Structures are given as structure tokens and as C-alpha cells.
Amino acid sequence: MLWFSSVVLSVAVILQVTGGVYARATYDSTPNIYPSPLGGRSSYDTYWNLAYMKAREFVSQLTLLEKVNLTTGTGWEMGPCVGNTGSIPRLGFPSICLQDGPLGIRDTDLNTAFPAGIATGATFNKNLMYLRGNAIGLENKSKGINVALGPCMGPIGRAPEGGRNWEAFGSDPYLQGIAAYETVTGIQDAGVIATAKHFLLNEQEHFRQHAEWVEFGYSDLKEPYSANADDRVLHEIYVWPFAEAVRAGVGSVMCSYNQVNQTQACQNSYLMNKVLKDDLGFQGFVVSDWLGQRSGVASALAGLDMTMPGDGIGWADGISLYGSNLTLAIMNGSLPMWRVDDMATRIMAAYFKVGQDPKTFPSPNFSSWTLNSTGYTFPTDEDSAFGVVNQHVDARSSASSQASRQISLESMILVKNENNSLPLTNFKKLSLLGSAAGPFSGGPNGCVDRGCNNGTLATGWGSGSVNFPYMVTPADIFNYRAAMNGFQLDYSLDDYDHDSATTYAAAADAAIVFVSSDSGEGFLEVEGNIGDRNDLKLWHGGDDLIKAVAAVNRHTIVVVESVGAVDMEAWIENENVTAVLYSLVPGQDIGFGVVGVLLGDYNPSGRLPFTIAKRKEDYPATVIYNTTSAVPQINFTEGLYVDYRHFDKQNIVPRFEFGFGLSYTNFTFSNFTVTVKEGVDTDPYPFAPKAYLDPVFYNGTNSSRPSTDEVLYPKNFRKYKKFVYPYLTDEDVKDLKYDTEAYPYPDNYTEIPPNDPSPAGGASGGNPFLFDQIVTVTCEITNTGPIVGTQVAQLYLSYPDDAGVEFAVQSLKGFEKVELTAGQSYSVAFTLTRKDLSYYEVESGNWKIPRGKFHVYVGSSSRKRQLAGSFTLE
Ligand SMILES: *[C@@H]1O[C@H](CO)[C@@H](O)[C@H](O)[C@H]1NC(C)=O
Ligand SMILES: *[C@@H]1O[C@H](CO)[C@@H](O)[C@H](O)[C@H]1NC(C)=O
Ligand SMILES: *[C@@H]1O[C@H](CO)[C@@H](O)[C@H](O)[C@H]1NC(C)=O
Ligand SMILES: *[C@@H]1O[C@H](CO)[C@@H](O)[C@H](O)[C@H]1NC(C)=O
Numbered sequence: 001m002l003w004f005s006s007v008v009l010s011v012a013v014i015l016q017v018t019g020g021v022y023a024r025a026t027y028d029s030t031p032n033i034y035p036s037p038l039g040g041r042s043s044y045d046t047y048w049n050l051a052y053m054k055a056r057e058f059v060s061q062l063t064l065l066e067k068v069n070l071t072t073g074t075g076w077e078m079g080p081c082v083g084n085t086g087s088i089p090r091l092g093f094p095s096i097c098l099q100d101g102p103l104g105i106r107d108t109d110l111n112t113a114f115p116a117g118i119a120t121g122a123t124f125n126k127n128l129m130y131l132r133g134n135a136i137g138l139e140n141k142s143k144g145i146n147v148a149l150g151p152c153m154g155p156i157g158r159a160p161e162g163g164r165n166w167e168a169f170g171s172d173p174y175l176q177g178i179a180a181y182e183t184v185t186g187i188q189d190a191g192v193i194a195t196a197k198h199f200l201l202n203e204q205e206h207f208r209q210h211a212e213w214v215e216f217g218y219s220d221l222k223e224p225y226s227a228n229a230d231d232r233v234l235h236e237i238y239v240w241p242f243a244e245a246v247r248a249g250v251g252s253v254m255c256s257y258n259q260v261n262q263t264q265a266c267q268n269s270y271l272m273n274k275v276l277k278d279d280l281g282f283q284g285f286v287v288s289d290w291l292g293q294r295s296g297v298a299s300a301l302a303g304l305d306m307t308m309p310g311d312g313i314g315w316a317d318g319i320s321l322y323g324s325n326l327t328l329a330i331m332n333g334s335l336p337m338w339r340v341d342d343m344a345t346r347i348m349a350a351y352f353k354v355g356q357d358p359k360t361f362p363s364p365n366f367s368s369w370t371l372n373s374t375g376y377t378f379p380t381d382e383d384s385a386f387g388v389v390n391q392h393v394d395a396r397s398s399a400s401s402q403a404s405r406q407i408s409l410e411s412m413i414l415v416k417n418e419n420n421s422l423p424l425t426n427f428k429k430l431s432l433l434g435s436a437a438g439p440f441s442g443g444p445n446g447c448v449d450r451g452c453n454n455g456t457l458a459t460g461w462g463s464g465s466v467n468f469p470y471m472v473t474p475a476d477i478f479n480y481r482a483a484m485n486g487f488q489l490d491y492s493l494d495d496y497d498h499d500s501a502t503t504y505a506a507a508a509d510a511a512i513v514f515v516s517s518d519s520g521e522g523f524l525e526v527e528g529n530i531g532d533r534n535d536l537k538l539w540h541g542g543d544d545l546i547k548a549v550a551a552v553n554r555h556t557i558v559v560v561e562s563v564g565a566v567d568m569e570a571w572i573e574n575e576n577v578t579a580v581l582y583s584l585v586p587g588q589d590i591g592f593g594v595v596g597v598l599l600g601d602y603n604p605s606g607r608l609p610f611t612i613a614k615r616k617e618d619y620p621a622t623v624i625y626n627t628t629s630a631v632p633q634i635n636f637t638e639g640l641y642v643d644y645r646h647f648d649k650q651n652i653v654p655r656f657e658f659g660f661g662l663s664y665t666n667f668t669f670s671n672f673t674v675t676v677k678e679g680v681d682t683d684p685y686p687f688a689p690k691a692y693l694d695p696v697f698y699n700g701t702n703s704s705r706p707s708t709d710e711v712l713y714p715k716n717f718r719k720y721k722k723f724v725y726p727y728l729t730d731e732d733v734k735d736l737k738y739d740t741e742a743y744p745y746p747d748n749y750t751e752i753p754p755n756d757p758s759p760a761g762g763a764s765g766g767n768p769f770l771f772d773q774i775v776t777v778t779c780e781i782t783n784t785g786p787i788v789g790t791q792v793a794q795l796y797l798s799y800p801d802d803a804g805v806e807f808a809v810q811s812l813k814g815f816e817k818v819e820l821t822a823g824q825s826y827s828v829a830f831t832l833t834r835k836d837l838s839y840y841e842v843e844s845g846n847w848k849i850p851r852g853k854f855h856v857y858v859g860s861s862s863r864k865r866q867l868a869g870s871f872t873l874e
């Protein structure tokens with residue numbers, strides 16, 4: 001049963017705000033979970049609790065209007081950042097600035113275009129993940145951004161064509177989890193609030209939003225798609241990385257555009273009230289994706305704390321589902337005051353948690369809406385002040401460039417290298433072939449939001465992209481090296497001019513072909529791809545160019561510049577294609593990475609953060625591209641079997657497996673130990689978490705509700721047309737009645753806060769006992785080759801096969817990256833926590849360790865597991 005048909009959407013929303021229908025649980029729909037948990041009740045989170053003390057002190061001084069201001073954006077383009085909350089002038093508290101995105105700062109200048117999430121995942125380097133996050137945080141702070149809208153840890157990539165997979169870290173929850181943890185810690189150590197997004201199941205762009213896809217011609221569409229997954233899959237695959245972000249103390253979580261089990265993610269009480277705020281013990285605030293909020297009171301009751309950009313139903317119309325409507329919902333009794341208090345307190349707790357202070361934190365010194373130095377404060381409103389809007393502050397530092405370049409190098413994945421044909425040595429003539437080798441005539445920022453694939457591909461498109469301060473292409477570095485080292489370099493950058501390509505290739509010692517595949521966010525269409533890739537083929541006739549070149553040169557090297565897996569079958573086994581290097585949108589310094597590896601300055605150490613299949617059909621899921629239904633249903637029927645878990649289960653041989661990547665040296669693994677720690681608790685269930693601290697209410701539950709004249713527009717107030725305000729009009733209050741029964745509360749609605757957390761919850765990231773270390777694994781890695789090199793030791797766990805529970809054949813549960821000089825050995829240690837050993841048991845709503853024999857493997861990829869051991873729990 002579908003409550004929100006778009007035809008009646010605005011009506012439904014009005015009704016929801018002032019009383020009317022409510023999205024009740026139906027069969028196969030989300031369970032109702034209320035009340036929304038109050039923040040600051042964890043018995044464990046000392047740092048959060050300190051932040052809550054400050055937040056409560058601050059919020060207890062606020063009027064209702066001021067609280068509402070904190071929760072609501074001022075409207076699209078109504079402030080310098082992509083999102084700006086209202087301010088509290090009385091206390092000198094400025095608007096909170098929220099800015100895209102996951103790989104750096106969008107829509108400005110003198111910022112770093114960092115490697116994308118997928119490149120960062122490919123490094124498998126925890127320290128680099130942290131350093132990148134920290135550099136991103138420092139840049140945000142220097143531009144005056146309070147809340148960075150990243151990292152992205154969903155999509156996880158169940159469908160390889162998913163348009164935004166590249167913004168996240170790869171198709172495994174554990175890898176995503178580590179990357180999320182490190183990135184959040186890095187950003188927040190710099191004093192900026194990180195945002196974990198997109199919560200949840202936002203695995204494709206097609207039909208993610210209603211209006212956007214009606215514009216693309218799907219006029220039957222009434223609602224965004226509903227992604228439907230069962231609870232175990234939810235917790236073990238899709239929520240896992242968010243749990244790690246929360247464990248790292250993330251201040252904000254963004255709910256996504258899509259529906260989950262027939263309920264909008266941003267009004268899904270199960271997802272926000274239960275999974276996020278109880279099971280994961282999240283203490284920060286939930287912010288909607290931009291226009292992701294679709295109802296008023298229903299969203300507030302379900303746990304949405306902040307709406308962005310403030311406009312609710314459409315862009316830049318000054319109409320909000322919070323703002324005045326939130327004030328009204330308090331004044332007419334639909335929404336209890338404690339909920340607005342909690343929204344404001346969660347926002348301020350996140351603010352104080354990362355050490356922000358209105359007296360010292362810089363104000364935004366840029367405009368998202370122009371790169372001109374001067375402009376209107378509100379660009380669509382010529383009644384607003386005109387003046388300096390961009391101070392062109394250089395946000396970059398050596399921390400940025402070091403992280404960017406090192407990730408460019410460490411993310412390069414060498415997937416084929418016959419006869420050690422790389423690194424290139426002893427050559428006199430090279431040829432570079434294909435448009436992806438060099439620049440685009442329009443410059444690196446030649447298309448809006450990087451919505452084109454011209455020249456070197458160093459990023460995907462959409463809100464997850466940024467302006468390049470420069471882009472070093474592979475051709476740039478090759479030219480420079482040719483000048484310095486004295487080799488001949490020819491190139492042909494036309495993908496379709498096979499005559500020139502083959503002429504140069506035939507005469508070169510090695511021919512390097514650059515090919516690409518791009519994707520991005522669903523609001524832009526690029527070469528017929530609306531966000532999601534239409535298929536996994538190379539763009540611009542890449543297969544043909546490779547084949548033409550390989551026909552004339554025995555030393556053809558392919559560089560794939562891609563957002564994800566591509567189909568390589570047309571040429572991968574061609575004996576003349578001696579080497580293949582995979583570059584996963586590493587940002588501004590791509591040329592350093594590609595050429596550094598090809599010429600052997602850096603020994604490649606990237607590993608595939610997803611599986612490359614031989615056939616598109618080998619993947620467990622694909623994007624749903626076409627629909628005639630009002631609400632497309634995307635059933636996650638593959639369940640746990642995402643990426644390699646599916647290939648393992650179905651016994652499908654991939655082209656290149658998850659975790660795979662070659663080096664210019666060789667490594668051995670030895671001396672394996674697997675030990676269950678002495679005296680640790682290995683009972684199936686963790687100890688119950690401690691009870692919640694007593695709830696704190698401000699001045700009693702509802703006593704601080706103001707009188708109507710306190711919430712009216714101030715006299716002679718100067719209103720900007722599209723600005724979102726917290727005030728009510730005389731009209732609004734004319735027939736206002738305070739009636740706490742009038743709103744049709746959902747089934748199971750209650751306001752009684754529970755005493756105890758979920759058995760899976762209690763602290764940030766979950767029950768603290770889940771992170772007890774139970775098993776220690778050690779091994780020795782030796783570099784047996786001739787040169788320095790870096791190995792990624794990967795630990796895969798297999799669960800008991802006789803426990804009466806279905807499990808993936810193996811799951812990544814550890815990785816360590818070690819650099820070793822020739823002949824050097826190093827001992828690597830892993831620990832497996834209770835959570836690592838557990839599955840999510842739906843009936844108990846808890847994590848449970850199965851009984852029986854566990855197998856532990858360590859090796860260099862998911863299919864090259866050099867070491868095997870086991871332990872048994874009885
Ligand atoms: C989705 O529906 C399934 C089946 O009814 C249920 O098990 C699961 O808890 C629901 N998940 C969410 C997030 O609503
Ligand atoms: C709410 O925020 C707006 C925008 O910053 C500001 O103009 C207004 O004064 C604020 N209202 C209150 C009551 O603080
Ligand atoms: C409150 O929400 C309703 C329903 O969407 C909308 O029509 C109205 O304009 C909103 N009020 C304000 C002041 O934004
Ligand atoms: C930027 O400046 C140019 C030249 O003055 C002007 O034409 C353009 O409209 C400005 N753009 C914006 C967004 O203000």
C-alpha cells in the first residue's frame with residue numbers, strides 16, 4: 001500500500017504537517033519505531049556526553065524560533081554554502097555552513113581535487129585514508145565550512161553500473177567501514193563535522209527522486225524507488241560502514257532520496273530511530289539529502305533532525321516542511337517540544353564535539369554560486385546586498401598535496417603484466433593513444449559539475465565532484481619525462497583516428513592506450529548515461545582502439561581510467577596487450593600516479609576494491625533502467641551476496657577478483673598463527689549494554705512552548721522572497737488550537753523513552769562489547785624480489801558451515817599494507833572482534849557468534865590466499 005502518490009504529494013504533506021494521513025506500516029513495509037531516541041543518554045560516550053553538556057547549556061537558552069532556525073536551511077542559494085542553517089543573532093551564533101562533498105570542496109577555487117573514495121579504497125592504506133580525511137577537513141575549515149558532506153559510504157556497489165559507486169570506497173562493507181572510520185576521524189580531527197552518507201540503500205541513480213525522473217521522461221513515476229532488503233542484509237552489508245563512521249564519532253548522517261521498504265529514507269522511523277540512533281547509538285544529527293525530506297511531522301517523529309537546503313518540495317521556492325511549519329507543529333501540539341529540543345541539541349552537540357566555537361571558527365569566505373569576486377549575497381535575489389562574496393582563500397597545504405599524490409600512486413592497480421613488461425625500461429620511443437591520455441580543450445573544469453568525459457578522466461560527475469585547481473594528465477608527465485630523459489614521445493589523442501594511432505604505435509617500442517568509462521549523479525546525463533552507466537563497456541570505442549593498436553605493437557599497454565569495473569574481454573587475453581593498469585578517478589594528480597607506476601618510480605600497490613567480471617551477467621545485480629510503475633521496487637534479492645560473495649557462492653570465475661593487484665616484486669607469506677585469546681568471553685551474545693542515562697528535558701516536557709505572539713514575524717521584518725524563516729504569520733495563528741491528540745500518530749507511537757538500549761546498541765557504533773578482541777592472527781610477509789615493494793595482506797574469514805546459518809563463503813575481516821625492501825620480512829598482526837565473528841540475528845535483534853569451526857585465510861587477494869588456519873568455538 002502506497003500512501004504518498006505524487007499527485008497528491010503536496011496535499012499529503014500539508015495534511016501531515018497539520019494533521020491528516022500518515023504512512024502507516026503495511027505488509028512489507030517498515031516497522032514503526034518510536035519515540036525518536038534523545039541524544040546524550042549513552043553510558044559510555046564520554047566525549048559525546050561532554051559535548052552534550054555544552055549543547056544543553058546552549059540550547060536551554062534558546063527560544064523555539066531559534067531552535068527551529070538550527071534545524072532548517074535558509075533555502076537553496078540563500079547563503080554562501082550549498083546548505084546554510086538559520087542563525088541566532090541574539091547570541092551571536094552564525095549560520096552553520098554545510099558544503100559538498102566527499103572528495104574535497106565543491107563549487108569553489110584554490111581547493112584540492114582529492115582522489116575519489118574508490119581510489120582511496122583501492123590503496124587499502126588506513127593511514128592514507130586518515131591523512132586524506134584530515135587534509136579534506138583542514139581545507140573545509142579554512143573556507144569556513146562547519147559540516148563537510150562526506151564521506152560517502154553508500155552505495156556499496158551492488159550493481160557495478162551504479163552512478164555514484166566511485167564516491168564510496170568499494171564493494172565490501174569491511175573495507176568501506178575502515179575507510180569511513182579513518183576518513184571521519186581525519187575530518188573531525190581538523191575540527192569539521194563529517195557527514196556519513198547516503199543512509200540507506202541508495203544503490204542506483206535511476207528513479208532516486210521523483211521530480212528529477214519525471215523530467216527524464218518517466219511520467220508514470222509517483223515516488224522514488226523503494227529499495228527492499230531484509231534486516232540481516234541491512235545490518236551486515238549496508239549499515240556496517242555507517243556503524244564504523246558512528247564509532248568514529250561522526251557528527252552527522254545524511255538520509256537518502258530513495259525509499260526503503262515503501263517509506264522515504266528521511267521519514268523512516270525504523271532506519272533513523274531504531275537502526276541509527278539505537279542500534280548504532282548515533283549521538284549526532286540526521287540531515288536530509290537536498291530535497292530528500294518529503295513530509296513534516298512524520299519526518300520529525302521518525303528522527304530527521306535537520307532539513308536541507310531548507311526548501312522542502314521543490315528547489316528555491318522558499319517553502320519548507322520545517323521552518324515555519326515546524327514552529328506550527330509545536331504550536332498546534334502535533335509535535336512534542338522535546339523532539340525539537342533534541343533536534344537542536346543533537347546539532348549543537350556535534351558542533352561542540354568537534355571543538356567548534358562561534359568566536360573562533362572562520363566564516364564562509366566563498367560563494368557556491370559564482371567564482372566572481374563580487375555578487376549578490378543571495379544570487380537569485382537582487383534585493384540582497386551586493387559585495388565581495390569570494391575572498392579566494394587558498395585552502396590547500398602540503399598535507400593536501402602529499403595525500404593527493406600518494407593516493408594517486410598507491411591507488412594504481414596493475415592487473416596484467418606479462419613477462420615483466422612493466423615498468424618501462426630500455427625504450428627509445430613511446431606512443432600515447434586515446435583522448436584519456438591528455439587534456440580536454442575546455443580545461444579540467446570545462447563541463448558543469450564535471451558532467452562530461454573529455455580528456456583524462458580523474459573524477460566522476462555530480463555533487464561529489466569539485467573544481468580542479470589543475471589537472472596533471474598522463475601526457476603532461478610523459479612529455480616532461482621525455483624532455484628530461486631523452487626519449488621520443490608521439491601521441492594521438494583522437495579515439496577514432498586509428499590511422500594515426502597505428503602509425504605511431506607500429507613505430508614505438510611500447511604503445512600505451514588510454515581508455516575510459518565514466519558515471520556520476522543522476523541529475524546530469526552524459527553521452528546517454530543518466531548518472532548510472534548504461535553498461536560496463538569502454539566509452540568512445542575503447543575496445544576498437546586497443547585492438548587496432550595491439551594488432552601492430554607487441555608491447556601494448558592499456559591504461560583504464562574508470563569509475564568502476566569495465567568489460568575487458570575483447571582484448572584482455574590478446575598476447576600483445578602485455579600490461580594493464582587500472583586508474584580509479586584519483587583526482588588532480590592522476591598523471592603522477594599513472595606515469596609513476598608505468599616508469600617504475602613507484603612499485604604499484606593498489607588492489608581492486610571490487611570484482612571485475614568476465615560478463616556483466618555474472619554480477620549479482622544490475623541497475624533498473626526502465627520502469628512503468630509508479631514506485632519501482634528494487635528487491636535486494638542477492639541478499640548478503642554482493643560482489644565477491646556472489647562469485648564465491650556461485651563458483652563464477654571473475655576476470656580479476658576483489659583484492660587483486662600485481663607488484664613489480666614478489667612476496668611470500670609464512671609463519672601463520674591463529675589464536676583465541678586467553679580468558680575472553682566467547683559466548684554467543686555480547687553482554688547487555690548498560691542502561692541509558694536518564695533523559696534530560698528542558699524545563700519539563702512542554703512548558704517552554706511560547707505564546708503565539710512570540711512566534712510571529714517581527715514588526716517591519718524585511719523578508720527575502722525565497723528565504724526560509726521560522727516565523728508564523730497572523731493568518732497561521734488565527735485559528736490555532738493546541739491539541740496534542742489531533743495529529744494522527746502512527747501505530748505504536750509512544751513518547752515514553754526506553755531505559756535500555758537495543759541489545760546491539762548502547763555506545764557509538766554499537767554495543768561496546770562487540771569490539772572486544774577475541775582472536776589474534778599473525779603472519780610474516782617477505783619481499784623475495786629484487787626491489788622495494790608493498791603488499792596488502794588480506795584476512796578472509798569463513799564461518800562454521802554446520803551452524804545452521806547461511807554464510808558467505810568468505811568475508812574480508814582485516815587488511816594491513818606493508819612496504820618492504822628487497823629481502824625484508826615483517827610480521828603482521830590482525831585481531832578479530834566479537835562483531836567480526838558474529839552475524840546479525842534478526843529474531844533477537846542482536847549480533848551472535850555461531851558455534852563451530854571458523855577458517856581464517858590470509859593472502860594477497862580474495863582468491864590468492866597463501867595461508868590457512870582455523871579455530872573452533874564450542
Ligand atoms: C523491510 O522489510 C523486511 C520484510 O518485511 C523486514 O524484515 C525489514 O526489517 C524491513 N527493513 C526495513 C529497513 O524497514
Ligand atoms: C533565523 O535565521 C535567520 C537567517 O539567519 C535570521 O535572519 C533570523 O533573525 C533568525 N531568527 C531568529 C529568531 O533568530
Ligand atoms: C508548510 O508546508 C506546506 C505543505 O507543503 C506548504 O504548502 C507551505 O507553504 C509550508 N509553509 C511554509 C511557510 O513554508
Ligand atoms: C560574473 O561576472 C560576469 C562579468 O561581470 C557576469 O557577467 C556574470 O553574470 C557574473 N556571474 C555571476 C554568477 O554573478
Ligand SMILES: *[C@@H]1O[C@H](CO)[C@@H](O)[C@H](O)[C@H]1NC(C)=O
Nearest residue numbers: 550551552553554574575576
Ligand atoms: C601482435 O603484434 C604483431 C606485431 O605487430 C602482429 O604481427 C601480431 O599479429 C599481433 N598479434 C595480435 C594477436 O594482434
Ligand SMILES: *[C@@H]1O[C@H](CO)[C@@H](O)[C@H](O)[C@H]1NC(C)=O
Nearest residue numbers: 218534624625626627628629
Ligand atoms: C522502457 O519500457 C517501455 C515500456 O515497456 C518501452 O516502451 C521502452 O522502450 C523502454 N525503454 C528502454 C530504454 O528500454
Ligand SMILES: *[C@@H]1O[C@H](CO)[C@@H](O)[C@H](O)[C@H]1NC(C)=O
Nearest residue numbers: 028228632633634635636637
Ligand atoms: C519485490 O518483492 C515483493 C515482495 O516479495 C514482490 O511482491 C514484488 O513482485 C517484487 N518486485 C520485483 C520488481 O521483483
Ligand SMILES: *[C@@H]1O[C@H](CO)[C@@H](O)[C@H](O)[C@H]1NC(C)=O
Nearest residue numbers: 420663664665666784785786
Ligand atoms: C616473481 O615470481 C614469479 C614466479 O616465480 C617469477 O616469474 C617472476 O619473475 C618474479 N618476479 C620478480 C619481479 O621477481
Ligand SMILES: *[C@@H]1O[C@H](CO)[C@@H](O)[C@H](O)[C@H]1NC(C)=O
Nearest residue numbers: 669670671780781782825826
Ligand atoms: C618464522 O618464525 C620462526 C620462529 O618464530 C622464526 O625463526 C623465523 O625467522 C620466522 N620468519 C619467517 C620468515 O619464517
Ligand SMILES: CC(=O)N[C@H]1CO[C@H](CO)[C@@H](O)[C@@H]1O
Nearest residue numbers: 441451452453454455526527
Ligand atoms: C571537444 C569534445 O570532445 N567535446 C565532447 C565533450 O564531452 C561531451 C559529452 O561527453 C561531448 O558531447 C563533446 O563532444
